[in-house]
Amino acid sequence: MxxxxxxxxxxxxxxxxxxxxxxxxxxxxxxxxxxxxxxxxxxxxxxxxxxxxxxxxxxxxxxxxxxxxxxxxxxxxxxxxxxxxxxxxxxxxxxxxxxxxxxxxxxxxxxxxxxxxxxxxxALLDEGFAGARWIGGATDGAPLLRRLFAVGGAVKQARLYACGLGYAELRLNGHRVGDAVLDPGFTDYDHTVLYVTHDVTDLLQSGDNVVGAELGRGFFGLTTPNAWRWHQAPWTAEPRLLARLVIEYDDGRTAEVVSDETWQLTGGPTVSNDLYTGETYDARRALPGWDTAAFDDSVWAAASVVDGPRGSLQAQAHEPIRVVETVEPTEVTRVRPGVWIVDFGRTAAGWTTLTVTADAGTAISLTHGETVADGNVVAENVHVEGDRIQRDVYIAAGTGAEEWEPRFSYKGFRYVQVEGTTQRPHVQLRVAHSDVRNVTRFASTQSSYEQFDRAMRRTILNNLHGIPTDTPFMEKNGWTGDAQVGGPTMLATLDLARFFTKWLGDIRDSQAESGQLPVIVPSSGWGFTDLSPATEWPTVYPFLLREMHRAYDDERLLHEHWESLTRYLTWELDRVEEGLSVSVLGDWLPPGYGSGPAPEDRRLTGTAYLYRALIAAAEIGDLIGKPHDYRKAAADLSDGLNRAFLDRESGVYRSGDDPDYRQTSNAVPLAFGMVPEGLVPRVAANLAADVRARGFHLNTGCLGVGVLLPVLTAHGYADVATKVALQRSYPSWLYWFGLGADTMWEKWEEDSRSRNHYFQGTVVQWVYENVAGLRNLDAGWQRILVRPDARDQVSSASIRTDTVRGRVAVTWKRVSRVLSLDVEVPVGTTAEVHVPSAAAADVSAVPAPFAGEAAYVDGYTVYTVPAGLWNFTSRSA
Known part of the structure; x- marks a missing residue:
């Protein structure tokens, strides 16, 4: 206290x-x-x-x-x-x-x-789905299922518990149930299957009622051949439904409607649906009123009872995907007769709505992509068979103005190419992603930093669809390395307590008997030998567990994952050779290496990331009282790395087969605390010298980009870090924005295949922690560090974050040599505040009687303060 x-x-x-x-x-x-x-x-x-x-x-x-x-x-x-x-x-x-x-x-x-x-x-707890059965059946389109039932009496409450795989749009008496889309969440269906609870009290009516569902394929029933073998996943099957509707009356009676062979089935107007290729909808096949009691379903077939997936049923706890915004186009261009390109002015994830008047049978296609070349929207994916990528096709019914939007796929795009109509198309962008809360707001007089923040935030959100994906356009896969490098920035920006808890469960579900983890999660089985082993990728497991504890003080999560975590680390340690961890991926996509890593020895980053994973596991073990020897194993790896790659005489880490200096090879050991103490200043100085020699350009890929600027700043080279951050020529973030980017890209080059990729955008973590100056030091924000130590080329910055302990805020402003620093500290948090100054006597604190004694350390006057609103003024910043 x-x-x-x-x-x-x-x-x-x-x-x-x-x-x-x-x-x-x-x-x-x-x-x-x-x-x-x-x-x-x-x-x-x-x-x-x-x-x-x-x-x-x-x-x-x-x-x-x-x-x-x-x-x-x-x-x-x-x-x-x-x-x-x-x-x-x-x-x-x-x-x-x-x-x-x-x-x-x-x-x-x-x-x-x-x-x-x-x-x-x-939810259902041990009660389960009672007499409900999985149902489905062969249809020539996305299945429609319905069940007529009666309601007699005043309803107190009604709940619909349902799982439709891969996705379900539930209906009751002509109304959509809930506002979630692409629901339930994607999992390894052989281990975990999620069901959703809906309050449908207000949708019931006295007399006859109908409950129904339209089912999409998702990753459960994906059929298009693809590199990651989702079409051959062990769970792959036709769509199916499990449902239990429980009605409680005011008089104490209870009635239930469950999925069984009494339901009726037919194929609906969604002729095809696929997460990679898109959807085809034939409006001529639409069945108006199919989800109401008055509809005649006498020609429908009886649903069949089918086998359910092997995974255990659990109530979905993470935020669902929702349509969070509807956006009008910024420009619509006719490029040739019957072909239009619609520009929404922003890169997003979601889909488009189409409103059209056309003759019956007219097919209108909508092709979605992030770029335009030679008068066409670019929609290519070398990892998916066929030439149809991100393309929806709407076949008109000819009934006047018709409006449609897809239900069972999402796309990554800025542009849409509309073909098949001579009329100027009316389309809208429907932005859809996991509906997580923004918790942080950042502002600065340096507009580029605000641009970084907006772009990274948008990119992260565009890649949250029940799992953290790498790109909504190309892959839609949960690459573990992306979350590894992006995790701290993601947690600093959004409330991901529920989202990452769910995905950590996916990681555990994906584990092989050997303890190995794949490079993508969930996995169809791909990623254990394909582009693997790649230590820097699945070591996200212990690292993210520790970061979750740091952000949310979540100890239960650590206990729940300890056994799986130790099995994984045993597998990693068993394959260490001569003190090094072998990895096949390395620092992915540095400048000039557009299809992979630089020629540096990938054992360097592999060993470093395993070292950090072991330190994280050691901290976890200490927290939950589990014996371990991970610090000793980490020390052995550090020794191995330094023996193999450190030139002690010159103070440089390098690979034998790589003649060039690699910033990642030097920044990562510095960031992870692996450099021998006496050599730290020299290694850091060489890193800064290389950045200067390159004209203040980086040469890092996804592993090095997030640590380069923090390492430079921590070792006294904040001015160098700032020049890298604000660099405008290739390779740099502002180079992207000069080309029109509004999100972070996969590659530094202009021909980046993905323009919606967060793993190179981790500069934002440096902006938050070093420019604004706010760092979380302890579990659940119990201790924070306020130290704005990257103040070049900026005269003010502010950040506010809603943590589990309340609002934390830092605002600083400098006029000439006078710097004013305001800090908001919530109850339960202690702040260590470093005020830039030439001497402690130059700093005043308000309220002065309660700020305590100050110390002066290396250009900062340091206070330790409890909850409250604080102001510090330095006259010599």
Whole structure:
């Protein structure tokens, strides 16, 4: 607990806000048997701390008092914990809504108020799908399934639990159920299958009702031959549905409708659907009203009971994919008769809507791509068979103005080529991605830094579709190396607690019996021998677990993955040769190497990334009390790397077969703490000298790009880092933007095959941590470092981040040599603030009596402060 000066007390009792259960606000349907609770503690004044909490859970909000709480009363628990507080009451009942509240005690043992209650609802738990069966059947289009049933009496509540594979659009009485798309989430279906809970109370009507579903293929039933063999995945099958509708009446009765052979089936107007090739929709086959009770389904076939996937059913916990924005075109150009190119002015992931008036049978195609060449939208994918890529085809019904959008595929694109109509097409962009929260806002007088932030944020979001993908245009695969280098920036930008928890489960599901992990997750089986072993890729597993703990203080995640993690690291260590880890990928796509890595020895980065993974695993083991010897194994790898690649006389890491100096080969050992202590200054100086010699250009690929600028800055070369960041000629980020980029690209070259790829955009982490000056140092933001140490060519910067402990904000502004620094520290966090200055006497703090003693270290006056709003002014910055 942070000690308060004599006579200093917070300005009021502690309150709590932002109540969440399993990181979600009001989760509808959780299968977690001991859910965890979290809140943000708030108080006016300075130095407030939480010393205890009390949680009440009841079956109704009016019962949330210590005298009447009928589910659980935690009692007063002495603890400063505000996240991951685990339920410890009687077993929870399936399909039940629980209400909860909390109150807090502060450092003076003063109790705050009970806060406004929140709720969570359990899903099926051990009850499962009861009598529901998987159903499907052979059809000549995307299957339509429906079931007529009756409702008699006043309905208290109704829940529809459903899993349609690969995707399902659920319908009830003519209305779409929910607003999620491409749902449920993609998994390794041999291990885990996700189902979704829907509140359909308001969609039911007295008398006859119809529940229905249209099913898409997704990665469950993908058929187009492709390099990653998704068409040959062990689970590959035709679409199918599992559903259970539970209706509770006011009088206590319960009725159920479950998927079985009493459902009716037919092929719908979606003739084909594929994640890579697109969709064909024949509007002449549409069946208006098929999802209503009045529709005559007498010619439909009976659904067949089919085998379900092998994976265990779990309630979907991560955010669904949603359409988050609709965008109008910026330009529509007729390039030749019947051919139009639509420019949306931005690179996105999603699809287009089409509104058209045409004769029956008219086929209108929409081809989506990121670039235009020779009067055509470029839509090529060498990894997928056939010449149809990202192309939707709409066949008109001839009924007047017709509007359509696809349901079972998404594309990466900026441009759409529309063919088959002489009329100027009316199309809109529907931006769709996992609906995660933005948590960070950044601003600066250096507009290029703001441009980096916008582009990286957009690129990350464009690659979140239930898994973190590499590109929505080319592959749509969960490359582990991309998340490895991008993870810290992603976690600093967005709330990914639920999203990455889900994907870490996918990693565990993908593990082979040997302990090996593939380079893409999920995997059809591809990536164990294809482009593998590549140590720098699957070592994301321990690294991301540690980063999740750092961001969200999530200890349960560490316990759940420890056994799989240790099996994986055993596999990695067993293949170490002469102190080095063999890797086939290395620093992917540096400048001038547009199809792979530079000629540097890939064992260098492979060994370094395994070293960092072992250090992360050692920290995890310490946290959860598991014995290990990972630090010794890491030390052996460090020794091996330095023996093989470090020229001690010159202070340079180099490969025997590579005559050039590689910035990645030197920046990575510096960043990971592998350089012998006495040689650190020389290795760093050589790195800075190489950057200068190249005219302040980088020569890094995806592994080195994220560490280069932070390493330069940490070793006193912030001016060099800044010149690299603001470089405008090739290779650089501003080179891309000079070519019209609005997202990060895969390659530094103008002919980059993907223009929606985040792994080269990790400069944003440096912008946040070194320009704005905010760094998270400890689990759940308990300790932060404020140190704006990259201030060249910028006169102000600000960042604010909504963490699990509340709002953290840093704003600095410099006028001449006077720098003003404002810092917002939430309850439960301690900030170490480094104020640039020539001497400690040049710095003043407000409120002065409460800032404590300051130290002066290497050009910074250093304060350690608790919760509160702080201002520091330096007269010699």
């Amino acid at each position: 942070h000690a308060l000066p004599d006579g200093w007390t917070p300005g009021g009792p502690l309150d709590a806000g932002t109540l969440r259960t399993e990181y979600a606000e009001r989760p509808l349907g959780t299968d977690v048997r001991r859910p965890r609770f979290g809140w943000v503690a708030t108080a006016p004044g300075y130095g407030a701390t939480q010393t205890a909490y009390q949680i009440l859970i009841a079956s109704a909000p009016e019962l949330l008092t210590p005298e009447s709480a009928d589910v659980w009363d935690s009692g007063k628990v002495t603890s400063s914990r505000t996240v991951g507080v685990e339920y410890d009451g009687p077993p929870l009942t399936a399909r039940t809504r629980y209400h909860w509240t909390v109150r807090l005690w502060d450092g003076q043992d003063l109790v705050g108020p009970w806060v406004a209650p929140e709720w969570f609802e359990t």
